[in-house]
Amino acid sequence: MDTRIMGVETEYGLHTVHPTKRPLAPDEVARYMFKPVVAWGNSSNVFIPNGSRLYLDVGSHPEYATAETTRVDELIASDAAGDGIMHQLVTQAQQAMADDGFDGQVYLYRNNADSQGNSYGSHENYMIERTTQYRRLTEALLPFLVTRQLIAGNGVVIQDPTALPLYNELPTGAAPHFAFSQRADYMHEAVSSSSTRARPMINTRDEPHADSSKYRRLHVIVGDSNMSQTTQLLRFGATELLLRLIESGKPLTSLQLAHPVRAIRQTSHDLTGNTPLELADGRRMTALEIQEFYYAQATEFLARNGSHHDYVNQMMDLWARTLQAISSQNYSGIDTEIDWAIKHKFFSAYSAKNNLTWDSHRLVQLDMSYHDIHPQRGLFHLLQKRGAAARILTDAQVQAAHDNPPRTTRALLRHRFIEAARALGLDYSMDWTHMKLNDHPMQTLYVRDAFATDVSIVDELFAKVTGADR
Known part of the structure; x- marks a missing residue:
């Protein structure tokens, strides 16, 4: 395969500390975190303008799945952007909690186990040939x-x-x-079709999110959250x-x-x-x-x-x-x-x-x-600022991935669709292959080709919709 689609899903550990009172439970804090997401997306499972997916997973774990990428530096940048997005949500949640009288400290960890013995993952996805x-x-x-x-x-x-x-x-x-x-x-x-009960190293569930006659997805769930x-x-x-x-x-x-x-x-x-x-x-x-x-x-x-x-x-x-x-x-x-x-x-x-x-x-x-993702508090970030931890990308490259999708995959179409729908105030929903305007269900886009980058099909859809509404 000359060019391969890759992605990674990162589950975050959520923890609160209060010096005198019982801290809020993780599910309560998670609701505060995702309240602004639900407000604009009508769901705690949404796609965002950089083409990635943001959602609340089982066990009150905030999760971020990168957009489809074709280059390893794109993948690292999109993943790093997820930390920035999660940090914004935690900061907003912290303020909202304080306004409601809950002034405990919220921590979001990019790690793989909590003090109760629960484990959560960093799942890699690689497109492979069906053959x-x-x-x-x-x-x-x-x-x-x-x-x-x-x-x-x-x-x-x-x-x-x-x-x-x-x-x-x-x-x-x-x-x-x-x-x-x-x-x-x-x-x-070692290998199983279940990703939670069995917790295998390789999950065999066949969800390619692409043309299933050509490709399948290798779902690796054994990795540490680096x-x-x-x-x-x-x-x-x-x-x-x-x-x-x-x-x-x-x-x-x-x-x-x-x-x-x-x-x-x-x-x-x-x-x-x-x-x-x-x-x-x-x-x-x-x-x-x-x-x-x-x-x-x-x-x-x-x-x-x-x-x-x-x-x-x-x-x-x-x-x-x-x-x-x-x-x-x-x-x-x-x-x-x-x-x-x-x-x-x-x-x-x-x-x-x-x-x-x-x-x-x-x-x-x-x-x-x-593993604390807070850029001013987390130990890794402090070590990186001291020069004790190397990096590949600049802050500008990570910020670019925060705001924009990779240019070589259908994430570009997803970005264009979200921008256009928001500009027109239209309610929409989507998954990895579908983009739908909820008030115009007949105008749904189905994009099986993960390498599709021609945004004209998105522009044509919105031209039809805005023309029909005149």
Whole structure:
């Protein structure tokens, strides 16, 4: 596939604190957050002018799904714009709550687990050819996804390992420690059609949101909600590159894991990457060896086929340096670029200065603060301002993605439709493929082609409607 549609859905954790009173429950705060959304969109599930989807998910989790993108930098920018949009909603909610006598502090976290043991996700979507043999693809991809946390995990402080599933099988046993991934311990299955009850690494529900005769959607729900743009570059870029390699016909099914769910937990809790993982054929390989295998295959593929986007060389260099850092146990070469390494550096220095160990509640608090999306308060944002966390995009690029859709997908049509409907004061509704004027149901647009960018069909629809209303 020369050009691939990609997107990511981010669920946010919501928390309130009040110094003296009982804070509002998350569902109450969520209603405050989405009150202005409902006011103009008549729903808590809406599409917004940048082509993305904003909604309130099960469990009172605010969620933002990026518009369809074709470039990894577009995807990172659209995702970052979601943080800005969510922060605006929290700021408005905070003021509305204060006006009603609720003056607690609201926190919105871009993370994957709360203090009650609930997990929420960061779901990637990749368009794949319908002709691709899905079972072969998932078999080839699963060992990569299980071990991808080495290069794209958020890192997490494990204060009480005994509270985790299968803790007795962890390399660290019951000792408090630092792990690669927030999400890994909450995976229940490798592949399933359910995304909540089973919580698989790959969700097989066949919803392409495109021409189903040509495409299907690969729905990956095993990833951590990264804060770092450079980590996202590696996470999305390496996964998309592996898909290209698999779709080219390269046989990569020799690394099937005997127990993927056990393996993802074992991998997360071993920062050396050296815990042996059992393969389906009886062999054993470490997580680091599996990642090195995929990196070598990707390098060979690029040598034969060339780069397909401007960030490939940067992505491959970061992939190589991250594997080398784990192998040598010297993280200094990646500790401004990979989330878990950024965290590990800061927490290690803070612990040494304050004589803390990994079971310290203060480190757990800092772990949460790292994911606070507030630009003046969140630990990651403070580190980024200090130069301790790298970035790819400028503030101007993120702001552009906040206001505008990607130019190479049907998100452009969605943007034009919303602008025109609002300008004329017309009530509308839409999903990923439909755009409908509610008072003119016969004038609904159905756009199966996710690559469609000709806005003339939108202009023609509104010309018909405004002509008929004269």
